Amino acid sequence: MSRGQSTGRDIVVLTDNDRYLGLMLKQGWAEKLDKSAIPNIKNLIDVQKHPSFDPNRDYTLPWQSGMTGIAYNKTLTDPVLSIDDLFGNPKLKGKITCLNDIGDAMTLVMLSNGDDPAHVTDKTWNAAFNRIKQASDSGQIRSFTGNDYGPPLARGDLSAAMSWSGDIPQLASPHIVWNVPKDGGAIWTDNMLIPKGGDVYTASVYMNYVYDPKVQGLMEAGDPSRNIVGIYYIPPVKGAGVWAKKFNPPVGSNPLIFPSTETLNKMHLFDNAALNNEKYLTQWNNLISG
Amino acid sequence: MLWLAIFFVVPLGYLAYQSLESGNVDFGYAFTWAWGNYWTAIRDYRTQFIRSIEFAGIATVIAFVVSYPVAYWIAFRGGRWKNLLLLCIIAPFFVTYLIRTLAWETILSDHGFVVRTLGNLHLLGVLGQNGHILSTGTAVVAGITYNFLPFMALPLYVSLEQIDPRLIEAAEDLYANKIRAFLRVTFPLSLPGVVAGTLLTFIPAAGDFINAQLLGGTQNHMIGNVIQSKFLELSDYPSAAAMSFILMGAILAFVAIYAFVVGTEQLTGTAL
Numbered sequence: 001m002s003r004g005q006s007t008g009r010d011i012v013v014l015t016d017n018d019r020y021l022g023l024m025l026k027q028g029w030a031e032k033l034d035k036s037a038i039p040n041i042k043n044l045i046d047v048q049k050h051p052s053f054d055p056n057r058d059y060t061l062p063w064q065s066g067m068t069g070i071a072y073n074k075t076l077t078d079p080v081l082s083i084d085d086l087f088g089n090p091k092l093k094g095k096i097t098c099l100n101d102i103g104d105a106m107t108l109v110m111l112s113n114g115d116d117p118a119h120v121t122d123k124t125w126n127a128a129f130n131r132i133k134q135a136s137d138s139g140q141i142r143s144f145t146g147n148d149y150g151p152p153l154a155r156g157d158l159s160a161a162m163s164w165s166g167d168i169p170q171l172a173s174p175h176i177v178w179n180v181p182k183d184g185g186a187i188w189t190d191n192m193l194i195p196k197g198g199d200v201y202t203a204s205v206y207m208n209y210v211y212d213p214k215v216q217g218l219m220e221a222g223d224p225s226r227n228i229v230g231i232y233y234i235p236p237v238k239g240a241g242v243w244a245k246k247f248n249p250p251v252g253s254n255p256l257i258f259p260s261t262e263t264l265n266k267m268h269l270f271d272n273a274a275l276n277n278e279k280y281l282t283q284w285n286n287l288i289s290g
Numbered sequence: 291m292l293w294l295a296i297f298f299v300v301p302l303g304y305l306a307y308q309s310l311e312s313g314n315v316d317f318g319y320a321f322t323w324a325w326g327n328y329w330t331a332i333r334d335y336r337t338q339f340i341r342s343i344e345f346a347g348i349a350t351v352i353a354f355v356v357s358y359p360v361a362y363w364i365a366f367r368g369g370r371w372k373n374l375l376l377l378c379i380i381a382p383f384f385v386t387y388l389i390r391t392l393a394w395e396t397i398l399s400d401h402g403f404v405v406r407t408l409g410n411l412h413l414l415g416v417l418g419q420n421g422h423i424l425s426t427g428t429a430v431v432a433g434i435t436y437n438f439l440p441f442m443a444l445p446l447y448v449s450l451e452q453i454d455p456r457l458i459e460a461a462e463d464l465y466a467n468k469i470r471a472f473l474r475v476t477f478p479l480s481l482p483g484v485v486a487g488t489l490l491t492f493i494p495a496a497g498d499f500i501n502a503q504l505l506g507g508t509q510n511h512m513i514g515n516v517i518q519s520k521f522l523e524l525s526d527y528p529s530a531a532a533m534s535f536i537l538m539g540a541i542l543a544f545v546a547i548y549a550f551v552v553g554t555e556q557l558t559g560t561a562l
Contacts, residue, residue: 023316094420136508142425143507157400157424278314281524286334289511289519 006197011206013063017103017188019275021060022053024193030059031194037204040211043238047264048189053272060191061207062236064166067259067267068104068186071163071178073153080160082182083112087135095159097152098132100144102284103270105132105162107186111268117186120274133287144288165256166233178256180266187267189236210237217243221251232257309531319528327532335516335533339540342512345427345502346495349434353442353491354484356435361446361483362476366455379443387437391504394433398423398505425507433501441490449483450476485552493541513537 014021024030035041044061054060072080076095080086086096087109099105106128107117113131115124135141142158149161154173168178194203209215216237221244222230230251235241235258245252255263274280309327313319332339364375382390398404400422408414414421417428453476461471499514506512513533520530 027316094422094425139420141508142422148504152395152399152424155396155399155401157422276316282526285519285524288508289338289515290509 007195009195010198010203011192012195013190013192015188015190016051016053016272017101017107017186017270017275019281021191021193022272022276024195025053025059029196031196031198031200031203032058033061033194033207034200034204037201038208038211040208040237043211043213043216045236045238048236051189054191060193061211063190063192063210064231064233065187065189065236066233067165067180067256067263068099068108068188069163069165069178069180070160071153071168071176072160073156073158073173073175074177075175076156077159079177079179081179083108086160086162086181087131087140092159093138093140094142095157096141097143097145097149097158097161098135098141099162099164100146100288102281103188103275104164104186106274106284107268107270108162108181108184111184112181114183117268117270120271120277120280125274125280129283129287136287136290165259166231169232169251169254169256180263184266184268187264187269213237213239214243216240217245217252218247220244220257221248223247230257234259305531305534308527309535311528311531313528315525324528327528328536331529331533331536335513338511338513338516339536341427341510342496342514342537343540343544345431345434345512346492346498348431349438349495350442350488350492352431352435353439354488357439357443357446357487358484361443361450365447365450365453376444376447379440383440387500390437391433391500394429394436394505395424398429398432400424419507424505425510427506427510429505430502430510430512433505434495434498437498437501438491438495441494442487445486445490446480446483449480449486453479481552485548489545489548492544496541497537 014024038061041057041061044057048062048065049057051057051060070080070083070086077092080089080092086092106120106125109128109131110117110120110124113124113127115127132141136144145161147164147167149158149163150167150171152158153161153163153176154171163178165178168176192203192207194200210219216235217240218228218230220230220232220235220240222228230244230248232251232254235244241252241258243252244258251257307321308319310321310324311319312322312324312327360379364372368375396402405414405418405421405423408417408423409421414423417423417426419426423429423432457475457479458471461475462468466474496512497514499512499518502510502512502515517530517533517537520526520533
């Protein structure tokens with residue numbers, strides 16, 4: 001891409017708590033959206049309209065969002081409602097996992113420390129980093145994971161885990177409870193963008209299609225009568241919930257997929273500058289591949 | 291030769307070039323003879339290098355101890371079931387590597403049979419950590435041993451199968467007891483298989499990262515995991531390339547020492 005060559009892709013999806021989304025926009029490696037082909041852009045929810053990395057949504061559109069919090073198996077442990085409990089409760093020693101994603105893990109721990117994850121300083125970084133490292137060295141944290149914590153949690157190998165909201169409905173286990181930690185949770189959004197050299201019109205037409213509330217509702221909730229499984233993350237499209245309820249009522253009213261405003265107000269974003277800080281990234285990667 | 295040039299020398303040359311670059315993903319990388327990449331890699335990731343060699347070494351030894359009797363039995367006692375028994379060894383290979391490794395997550399699960407048995411035998415404290423086997427070095431070694439076992443068993447079988455049974459009979463005729471005949475005749479003749487098997491197991495095992503990722507915990511990562519995360523997560527290509535070279539160098543050195551100790555003719559099988 002740095003040579004201006006096409007990658008052969010028309011749409012890529014990058015998450016806003018990862019360094020690459022900002023990097024691609026900064027380097028000019030994205031094509032401008034053809035908004036004339038996306039009339040459905042009017043359905044974009046208000047909170048997503050003006051993100052800092054793309055204030056007018058000229059280059060990106062949200063694909064799905066998700067929340068980061070704590071999941072626990074209620075047959076094995078008392079409710080785990082805070083990072084203090086997750087990292088500090090001796091009964092959970094060796095029975096919990098931490099996410100290997102820097103933005104998610106750090107946001108939760110910084111909130112628990114009483115620091116602001118949206119403005120990271122060396123001091124707040126070190127405090128949060130050392131806390132995770134200590135929990136890892138002591139054996140409290142069993143491993144750092146992507147979304148592979150799900151099966152062990154459902155099986156009972158894990159009592160609790162730092163967890164993404166969308167994974168829990170997918171597990172469909174009645175014993176697993178997901179909650180926003182006492183001190184707040186993290187929210188992240190995967191964004192679609194057209195890499196340089198991609199087919200702008202085709203990509204825009206596709207984006208328009210998924211921004212149709214009926215299509216989005218089906219994508220989200222699936223339709224058991226047609227054997228379609230939903231993606232169970234949080235849709236960025238107004239009116240998707242109404243359709244989701246028609247296609248698959250229990251999923252359409254699941255608060256993990258259609259969270260209340262009250263829940264969303266407890267969500268925080270991680271500092272984008274910290275995501276591009278080489279020192280932090282290296283330190284983090286050394287920790288998770290220890 | 292052309293094949294070797296295209297698929298081996300060229301990529302390797304490029305990797306060597308990359309390992310001497312400096313820069314970062316924001317501004318691109320430039321070739322600067324950055325030998326520092328190598329020193330930094332050794333300084334910062336010594337633990338993972340040593341752990342890789344250690345895990346691969348233990349797995350190779352266990353695989354050998356398990357496979358030798360099996361290969362021996364199939365070669366000399368298998369009779370008309372030989373092919374079927376060999377198929378049983380290879381059968382797991384019909385399932386993808388990832389699924390086989392994930393199956394070990396279930397086998398070693400905290401409430402599973404293995405962990406319960408080890409608990410009853412009071413071995414859990416030795417092999418596990420806080421009452422679990424999964425997410426420990428033991429689980430990683432178990433996964434590697436299992437995944438690479440056929441690489442050990444098949445060469446062993448081939449060299450054992452080629453031994454002329456009359457040689458063993460002759461040894462016995464010369465008043466060697468069974469153990470002596472095995473140690474003086476069978477085992478030396480199977481050495482090419484032992485060497486091939488240990489190398490085929492050790493080399494890929496040292497560079498493995500799937501087992502450590504899926505079965506290991508926070509303190510059990512191997513150098514493969516670091517290389518993977520440097521390449522794919524951090525896009526720090528120069529360090530990753532340098533580490534690949536160090537690993538390759540370490541393995542080559544190991545093979546050289548090994549060959550020196552057991553004698554090069556065993557490597558090529560000319561002893562037969």
